[in-house]
Amino acid sequence: MIDTMFIGLSLSSILLLVALGLAITYGAMGVINMAHGEMVMLGAYTAVLSRIWLDANIVMAIPIAFVVTAIVGLVIERVIVRRLYGRLLDTLLATWGVAILIQQAIRLEFGLSFFGIHVEGLGPGLQNVPVPAVLQGTFHLAGVEINTYRAFIIVVTAALAAVTWFLLQRTSIGMQVRAIIRNPKMAAACGVDVARVNALTFAFGSGLAGIAGVMMSGFKTVFPDMGTPMVVDGFLVVVVGGVGSLLGSVLSAGLLGEINSVVAALKNDTIARAVIFGVVILIIVVKPKGLFSFRGR
Amino acid sequence: MSFNRRDFLKTAAITSAAIASPSVIRQAFAADPIKVGALYSQTGGLSIVEKLLASAVQMAVSEINAAGGVLGRKVEVIVEDGASDPKTFNEKASKLVIQDRVATVFGCHTSASRKAVLPIFERRNAMLFYQTHYEGFECSRNVVYSGAVPNQQLGKYIPWIAKTLGKKKFFIVGSDYVYPREMAKVSKKLIEAAGAQWTGDEYLELGHSEWASMVKKIKDSGADVVLSNVVGDSIIAFYREFKNQGLSQATIPICATVTSEIEIAAMGPEYAAGSYTSFPYFMSIDTPANKKFIEDFRKFTKDPKAVTYHSLEAAYFQVFLWKQAIEKSGQVTADGIRDGIRGQTYDAPGGKVKIDADNLHCWLTPRVGQWQPDGQSKVVDAWPEPIKPLAYSAYGETESDLFCTAKGLETAKLK
Numbered sequence: 169m170i171d172t173m174f175i176g177l178s179l180s181s182i183l184l185l186v187a188l189g190l191a192i193t194y195g196a197m198g199v200i201n202m203a204h205g206e207m208v209m210l211g212a213y214t215a216v217l218s219r220i221w222l223d224a225n226i227v228m229a230i231p232i233a234f235v236v237t238a239i240v241g242l243v244i245e246r247v248i249v250r251r252l253y254g255r256l257l258d259t260l261l262a263t264w265g266v267a268i269l270i271q272q273a274i275r276l277e278f279g280l281s282f283f284g285i286h287v288e289g290l291g292p293g294l295q296n297v298p299v300p301a302v303l304q305g306t307f308h309l310a311g312v313e314i315n316t317y318r319a320f321i322i323v324v325t326a327a328l329a330a331v332t333w334f335l336l337q338r339t340s341i342g343m344q345v346r347a348i349i350r351n352p353k354m355a356a357a358c359g360v361d362v363a364r365v366n367a368l369t370f371a372f373g374s375g376l377a378g379i380a381g382v383m384m385s386g387f388k389t390v391f392p393d394m395g396t397p398m399v400v401d402g403f404l405v406v407v408v409g410g411v412g413s414l415l416g417s418v419l420s421a422g423l424l425g426e427i428n429s430v431v432a433a434l435k436n437d438t439i440a441r442a443v444i445f446g447v448v449i450l451i452i453v454v455k456p457k458g459l460f461s462f463r464g465r
Numbered sequence: 466m467s468f469n470r471r472d473f474l475k476t477a478a479i480t481s482a483a484i485a486s487p488s489v490i491r492q493a494f495a496a497d498p499i500k501v502g503a504l505y506s507q508t509g510g511l512s513i514v515e516k517l518l519a520s521a522v523q524m525a526v527s528e529i530n531a532a533g534g535v536l537g538r539k540v541e542v543i544v545e546d547g548a549s550d551p552k553t554f555n556e557k558a559s560k561l562v563i564q565d566r567v568a569t570v571f572g573c574h575t576s577a578s579r580k581a582v583l584p585i586f587e588r589r590n591a592m593l594f595y596q597t598h599y600e601g602f603e604c605s606r607n608v609v610y611s612g613a614v615p616n617q618q619l620g621k622y623i624p625w626i627a628k629t630l631g632k633k634k635f636f637i638v639g640s641d642y643v644y645p646r647e648m649a650k651v652s653k654k655l656i657e658a659a660g661a662q663w664t665g666d667e668y669l670e671l672g673h674s675e676w677a678s679m680v681k682k683i684k685d686s687g688a689d690v691v692l693s694n695v696v697g698d699s700i701i702a703f704y705r706e707f708k709n710q711g712l713s714q715a716t717i718p719i720c721a722t723v724t725s726e727i728e729i730a731a732m733g734p735e736y737a738a739g740s741y742t743s744f745p746y747f748m749s750i751d752t753p754a755n756k757k758f759i760e761d762f763r764k765f766t767k768d769p770k771a772v773t774y775h776s777l778e779a780a781y782f783q784v785f786l787w788k789q790a791i792e793k794s795g796q797v798t799a800d801g802i803r804d805g806i807r808g809q810t811y812d813a814p815g816g817k818v819k820i821d822a823d824n825l826h827c828w829l830t831p832r833v834g835q836w837q838p839d840g841q842s843k844v845v846d847a848w849p850e851p852i853k854p855l856a857y858s859a860y861g862e863t864e865s866d867l868f869c870t871a872k873g874l875e876t877a878k879l880k
Contacts, residue, residue: 175677294731306711315709387705389698432678
């Protein structure tokens with residue numbers, strides 16, 4: 169039973185890892201960021217490339233990926249998303265387009281493949297990131313055999329959630345972000361530089377996705393389409409948790425992960441997946457604003 | 466400038482001679498190129514694998530052309546893109562067969578794409594050469610199947626696991642679609658016949674890569690061997706999770722039917738070291754013919770690290786079988802190729818192969834490879850000779866009781 173709970177916790181941490189950045193961009197800024205999965209993918213590719221070109225291992229790749237994806241996020245915000253605030257459906261379509269552009273950029277090696285130049289680590293093929301031996305295999309804790317890499321993901325996710333919480337609740341920029349979540353116009357009227365804070369928030373959310381990508385690269389293959397299914401799971405977590413609520417996202421990720429693990433243990437993974445979608449539909453029907461929501465006053 | 470009558474006639478005569486001359490030349494050499502299609506995904510998710518198959522076909526054709534072609538005629542390949550989508554495969558197959566009027570198409574990789582193009586080849590009477598190992602249960606007069614069917618991958622493999630490895634409890638795991646489910650059906654019969662038992666038969670959604678719960682189930686089931694029919698990038702996540710949950714290939718080996726050199730390279734060879742795969746061909750087969758094949762393929766694709774594997778080898782050698790079939794019957798038509806190819810043998814890079822006279826599948830040599838830490842396999846067991854393909858072995862087909870013969874499928878035998 170403890171094994172099953174641990175697997176549930178691990179699934180939850182992976183869900184939360186992807187959803188955390190989304191909770192911020194979608195929650196704080198009302199942008200349905202379909203390119204979030206591609207940020208995860210870019211993070212994973214950063215891990216691949218920094219191994220090949222910088223000889224950096226997966227832990228060293230975390231800060232690099234954060235910076236790279238945050239910069240890409242900042243550019244996307246400045247160039248596209250900025251012009252679309254308040255137009256929910258348009259952000260969806262525009263960021264979807266961005267997602268396709270990013271995927272193709274990786275596939276075509278930023279256009280270099282047209283000139284016959286091949287960059288190792290890019291292109292349409294499968295890539296992999298080796299995991300250091302310390303993080304492979306299992307260790308024993310209180311008589312239970314625990315998967316080291318999954319434990320590592322749980323620790324990283326918990327740390328990221330704590331940092332995000334601290335930034336939002338205990339810093340002045342966090343207070344400005346929360347003010348914008350509640351009411352952007354009122355925040356602007358009180359002197360908050362909404363455009364600047366939004367840009368930074370979007371960059372931070374993208375950076376978190378980049379870290380998620382590095383963590384994913386350790387146990388999945390890295391390829392240009394890898395982000396697409398993840399963004400769906402991310403939205404499930406955010407919608408169930410309640411838009412704009414960090415605590416809501418944490419709890420809903422925990423709930424969905426544990427349900428998945430328990431049903432998979434009792435029946436199988438296919439049914440577990442169906443049950444998850446059933447639960448999400450039920451929650452949205454009963455509580456359309458999610459389990460925790462500060463919006464809509 | 467004015468024309469008089471004589472000038473006009475002269476000009477007309479020269480012009481008509483000029484127009485007529487190409488056909489004169491053509492008749493003199495009687496050497497229209499033989500057109501064939503190569504229908505693989507050049508774009509989309511499956512293009513990684515299928516582009517390589519298209520290259521193998523093109524390489525074989527260029528070798529044939531360099532050696533003088535077929536019946537003195539050059540072979541010309543028309544490459545079409547199936548775009549990883551069965552519907553596009555169907556459209557492009559129609560284009561090749563109806564518009565380009567080719568009698569032969571080398572192509573398709575997934576069963577879904579093969580099923581999508583099959584009606585075109587049967588209705589228009591053209592030949593499809595299909596190189597990928599598949600689940601069987603097909604008996605078309607218009608397809609030559611050069612890849613393995615379940616009895617060739619499993620028939621010797623499972624008794625070998627039970628006897629040589631001494632494993633008695635199988636856990637069967639696969640991706641959730643037709644191939645793994647048919648493979649499981651055949652496996653269960655063979656497991657029981659070998660005096661062993663199976664403790665689990667589970668599937669994970671295609672393309673899904675969260676293996677935590679499944680691997681834990683394997684761990685709890687008490688199985689001492691895992692039979693894997695997992696496909697695609699799920700394979701990589703599976704082997705990684707297997708090691709990360711503390712399972713060892715030394716005590717509970719994964720015995721796979723799909724995991725090839727490509728996936729091993731992508732997962733990092735240390736995760737697979739010690740596990741097994743059953744295929745008729747491995748890159749590590751140590752013969753001069755295979756070494757030359759690998760070298761030629763790397764030169765042809767300009768990729769010094771290119772790997773070769775079962776379907777790639779089959780994509781290559783099927784072109785030579787096709788050539789021999791035409792040379793035997795002397796006709797470049799579907800009927801000629803079909804008649805000519807029955808019983809045709811060829812020395813492929815991996816050893817002797819033969820097209821079965823009954824069901825147009827290919828006689829192949831079952832081999833078991835054990836994956837080494839360097840990402841290559843060591844062939845630990847090989848059957849002494851090619852064995853007969855039986856596409857309906859899951860339904861009780863045996864060598865003495867054939868379901869699929871040259872006359873077609875005996876449907877009465879399928880219960």
